Amino acid sequence: MENEKKIIGRCPVCGGNVVKTCKGYRCENNTGEAPKCGVFINGVIGNRKMTDEEIAILLEKREIMLDGFATKEWKTFPTVLVLNDDGSVDMQSIIGKCPKCGGDIRVGSKAFNCSNYSHPSAPCNFVIWRNIGGHLITLDEARQICADGITANPVEMYREDGQRFEKKLGVSPDKSQVIRV
Numbered sequence: 001m002e003n004e005k006k007i008i009g010r011c012p013v014c015g016g017n018v019v020k021t022c023k024g025y026r027c028e029n030n031t032g033e034a035p036k037c038g039v040f041i042n043g044v045i046g047n048r049k050m051t052d053e054e055i056a057i058l059l060e061k062r063e064i065m066l067d068g069f070a071t072k073e074w075k076t077f078p079t080v081l082v083l084n085d086d087g088s089v090d091m092q093s094i095i096g097k098c099p100k101c102g103g104d105i106r107v108g109s110k111a112f113n114c115s116n117y118s119h120p121s122a123p124c125n126f127v128i129w130r131n132i133g134g135h136l137i138t139l140d141e142a143r144q145i146c147a148d149g150i151t152a153n154p155v156e157m158y159r160e161d162g163q164r165f166e167k168k169l170g171v172s173p174d175k176s177q178v179i180r181v
């Protein structure tokens with residue numbers, strides 16, 4: 001094991017190997033005084049320790065939705081981490097536009113909520129629960145529901161007796177909720 005580096009994934013900016021270091025995850029081309037690449041991902045983001053598996057997904061897909069980030073007051077929240085071209089990582093909680101009112105849809109701990117939820121004159125109650133029938137809605141599925149009104153593929157859900165079934169999820173005709181279609 002000595003002298004062996006732990007390769008976590010491929011750098012999406014320059015194609016080099018991203019290796020685990022004592023402080024985080026560094027592209028092998030991000031060394032020296034004039035590095036060719038700026039990718040370095042901290043091992044702790046938003047008071048949350050990142051796992052190697054999560055970093056591997058972030059490198060491959062350039063984004064990952066995760067729970068368990070915490071504010072300075074230790075209030076926890078979910079967000080989407082986005083890996084930028086310059087190697088920096090941003091938190092992006094807005095995942096799409098509301099199909100009902102056009103407001104921003106944000107990821108929350110239990111649901112994707114419309115930012116106009118408490119709008120004084122035009123409140124919007126559109127919501128995509130994150131757990132529907134035992135299926136945890138992925139970031140891609142939530143985006144498809146917002147943009148296209150329906151998931152691209154059927155998702156696997158469960159009845160109370162344990163019976164599995166597959167349905168697409170889509171916006172109801174009155175655009176108030178997400179239904180099985």
Ligand SMILES: [Zn+2]
Pocket residue numbers: 011012013014015016027028029030037038039
């Ligand atoms: Zn790189």
Ligand SMILES: [Zn+2]
Pocket residue numbers: 098099100101102103114115116124125126
């Ligand atoms: Zn809305």
